[in-house]
Amino acid sequence: MKKFQLLVEEQMKTMEQLLFLQSELERCEEIEEELKMLQAETEIESVQFEIKKMKEELNEIHQLFETQTEEVIKTYQIQVPS
Template sequence: MKSFDHLVTAQMQTMDKLLYLQGELERCEEIEEELRLLQQETELESLQTEIAMMKEELREIHRVFENQTEEVIRTYQEVKVSV
């Protein structure tokens, strides 16, 4: 049961990262739109690069979260069977 608890804790930490990054991404996309409206091309390009990196990091965190979910389910089933 300890390994299950550890897996759930790790998954919750990943979820926190995921939610934080999603919030930051939304904030950056709002700034991106404002810069586009103001036609601030240099700052816009820099922000677009940052957004692309954040989206890639978000994809990676989603992948980790999915793997953790599978591991939590597998561990829970093992614990349930052995009890």
Template sequence: MELFDRLVGEQLKTMEQLLFLQSEIERCQSIEEELIELQNEAKLQSVQEEIQQMKQQLKEIQQTFEKQTEEVIRSYQRHYCHAGEPS
């Protein structure tokens, strides 16, 4: 059960990272839209590069989250699905 709790805790931390990064991407995209309207190409390019970097980070965190989900499921199945079986 300790392993399951630890895995769920790690997954919650990853979810926090996902939510934070998604909000940062949204914030930067809003800035991007403003810069497009202002036609400030130099800053626009910088913000677009930052958005691309954050999207890559988001993708990596999503992959980590998926792996953690699989590990949580396996841990749960090992603990609860085999607990009632005779040894």
């Protein structure tokens, strides 16, 4: 009977280790997922920043184009009177 008790105690210790490791593994996997999401968010923010810069640049170029177009029209009208 003493051997049985020792075996059961060892098995309980092993089960505690198993449960602890399983819990730690799940915790680490959750952290891993959170880090992946944070990394993705960081990448998204980086892309969003680039998009904002491009939109601003596009707007500036659009305004420049409009100004150039007006200048071309004025110059044409001066050179070719109606």
